[in-house]
Amino acid sequence: MTDYVVAPPPIAAVPVEGGGLFPVRRIFCVGRNYAAHAREMGADPDREPPFFFAKPADAILTGGRDLPYPPQTESLHFEVELVAAIGAGGAGIAVENALDHVWGYAAGIDMTRRDLQDVAKQMRRPWDLSKGFDHSAPIGTLVPASRIGHPSSGAIELSVDGTMRQSSDLTHMIWSVAETIAHLSASVRLEPGDLIFTGTPEGVGAVSRGQQMEGRIDGVGTVTARMLA
Numbered sequence: 001m002t003d004y005v006v007a008p009p010p011i012a013a014v015p016v017e018g019g020g021l022f023p024v025r026r027i028f029c030v031g032r033n034y035a036a037h038a039r040e041m042g043a044d045p046d047r048e049p050p051f052f053f054a055k056p057a058d059a060i061l062t063g064g065r066d067l068p069y070p071p072q073t074e075s076l077h078f079e080v081e082l083v084a085a086i087g088a089g090g091a092g093i094a095v096e097n098a099l100d101h102v103w104g105y106a107a108g109i110d111m112t113r114r115d116l117q118d119v120a121k122q123m124r125r126p127w128d129l130s131k132g133f134d135h136s137a138p139i140g141t142l143v144p145a146s147r148i149g150h151p152s153s154g155a156i157e158l159s160v161d162g163t164m165r166q167s168s169d170l171t172h173m174i175w176s177v178a179e180t181i182a183h184l185s186a187s188v189r190l191e192p193g194d195l196i197f198t199g200t201p202e203g204v205g206a207v208s209r210g211q212q213m214e215g216r217i218d219g220v221g222t223v224t225a226r227m228l229a
């Protein structure tokens with residue numbers, strides 16, 4: 001019997017294809033990793049080093065569950081992203097070895113309170129509450145790299161109520177998964193259980209109450225989430 005003074009939190013986990021659960025330790029996200037999306041956000045995609053932000057581990061939303069429309073926003077945006085799940089930890093990881101640290105991949109959606117993010121940018125404040133709110137990280141089933149390899153090309157798409165809103169290809173990522181891991185692990189020691197949302201292509205937009213989102217990545221799978229009415 002340990003002497004926690006409140007009940008310890010449950011372990012957030014992502015279902016794995018074929019059974020089992022991947023326990024989530026941290027969620028890192030890459031900003032502006034597709035040139036056309038950087039441009040639509042008013043930035044210059046000049047291959048500046050990647051930058052990162054984070055969401056709480058329990059922001060994940062699995063199993064295609066309903067997503068309650070979050071408070072404090074009138075502009076909730078979708079961003080479909082390839083998610084890499086770290087299975088072997090390390091610091092200062094070299095690009096050449098980086099993919100050895102990836103256990104598997106999933107499709108995810110980096111939900112964003114865009115209006116709060118715009119204010120944060122203007123006021124030079126942190127992005128935490130525009131990015132890291134409850135249920136802000138819908139994610140599909142995780143598939144092991146031992147089965148699908150390491151996807152570096154193929155369609156990445158998101159539709160809302162059956163209408164295609166984002167449609168690009170993984171080849172348009174500015175920083176590859178391996179390069180992203182190398183950069184991130186230069187700042188923090190990565191550990192098994194870490195997820196990395198690797199950035200979104202162009203076409204981001206707002207989603208309304210009652211709408212259904214479906215993200216899809218070739219060779220990886222899908223992620224669905226329905227906005228509660």
Ligand code: MN
Nearest residue numbers: 079110199200
């Ligand atoms: Mn994003």
